[in-house]
Amino acid sequence: MIGIFIFGNDYQMSEKKVMIHTKTNNLSTIMTFPKHEKIKGFIVFVHGDGAQNATQDDGYKPLMERFAKQGYVSISWDKPGVGKSMGNWLHQSMTDRANEVTEVIDWVHKTYPNANYRIGLWGASQAGWVIPKVMKQENKISFALLAAPAINVMRQGIYYNVWQAKKSGATNQEINRIKQNQKKFYQR
Incomplete structure (x- = not known):
């Protein structure tokens, strides 16, 4: 049974852990890359409310895998104060969270300077307040995907x-x- 579970969940993506340093926090981040597809762009995950880790306790992984199969790198981090990320997510306003996302996008551009990749945002629930703020201040966003955004x-x-x-x-x-x-x- 364990063998079936392990082989049955062989995600078609590779993972890389990185620490992204922002002005206020160090964010423990997971990036998932396509295994076989050419990279088309990046999708930055924007968490909803609560103390969430980078993969939402592996709940995001099927979505990350789907994005990887389409050629997208997913980027998601432990919220400040969760896992190995520094800070405290309870002290963040929606503007603070939007600034954090923008700093992660800036990190992508600095880390991959020669790439002309599309950058998109994915988020659920409380991300419905954060993503519009990011899109207003960041003109490099190609698209946004929202699942059940809070209003x-x-x-x-x-x-x-x-x-x-x-x-x-x-x-x-x-x-x-x-x-x-x-x-x-x-x-x-």
Whole structure:
């Protein structure tokens, strides 16, 4: 059974771990390269909310493999304070996160100076706020792919925290207090 699992999941890509140094953090990064296709470009992964590592606990790997089969290098990093990345993702604003993505794109251009590759962005959930900011400040983006992008940060935050509270058995009074505290937090 183990042999079938190992051979059945032989990803058609190669991985390389790199440390990308930004102005504020060192980001532990994974790059996946096509094994057989000519490189057409790079896809920079933009995480959603939460303490996420570069591969989303290997959940991104099938997507990275699909991109590799199309000739794209995927770039994704542990969020600051996760894995070997320095910093604390909880201290980042959406603008900070957009600046981080832009610095990674700058790193790609410096590391591959003679390449005229297309650069795209992929993201889900909270990346729906980050990617438009990146595209506004970075004119080298060829395309963006968004999966279930979040639209309203306050509504998403309230929904998530209420869901967590209900899951742990909170009373209606506690849930209402959470809603009010969240509204106050987002109105700052």
